[in-house]
Amino acid sequence: MNNLTTIFREKKLKLTPQRIAVYKYLISTKKHPSAEIIYKALQEDYPTMSLATVYKTLKTLTDVKLIQEINVGEGNFRYDANIIPHPHIKCIECSRVDDIEGISFSHLNNEIKDLTDYNIIGNKVYFYGICKSCQDKLSSH
Ligand SMILES: [Zn+2]
Ligand SMILES: [Zn+2]
Secondary structure: OOOHHHHHHHOOOOOOHHHHHHHHHHHOOOOOOEHHHHHHHHHOOOOOOOHHHHHHHHHHHHHOOOOEEEOOOOOOOEEEOOOOOOOEEEEOOOOOEEEOOOOOOOOHHHHHHHHOOOOOOOOOOEEEEOOHHHHHHHHOO
16 A cells, blocks of 8 residues: 555655545455445545545546446445456345456457457456355345
């Protein structure tokens, strides 16, 4: 966390309390929170920070590629401070979103390039299923 100043300087971003708070919060979680969840989580420590500010801050952090937006088929984005390309899996029961570790689909970019006339920038792969705790809940009924 002590290199936050360096990271922001490299990205030519001004270190504002809001940016630090949002970024720190995202680094601390693997839950892929939405803007609303981040807003609620920070409300106690930053009571003057509005939801609009959270959205604006998330957009700024996304633009400089400090965080990534993910869209698992909901009306809004979720956010991830892990910017290394990785697939996600969403539970269709409780809506939790997890990282899938140990596999990458980056090699598909070249295959897709061959199949289309596109210059491929990247891909985002989402899987859907039922998480362990929801499986347990469902089978206990
Ligand atoms: Zn679940
Ligand atoms: Zn992730």
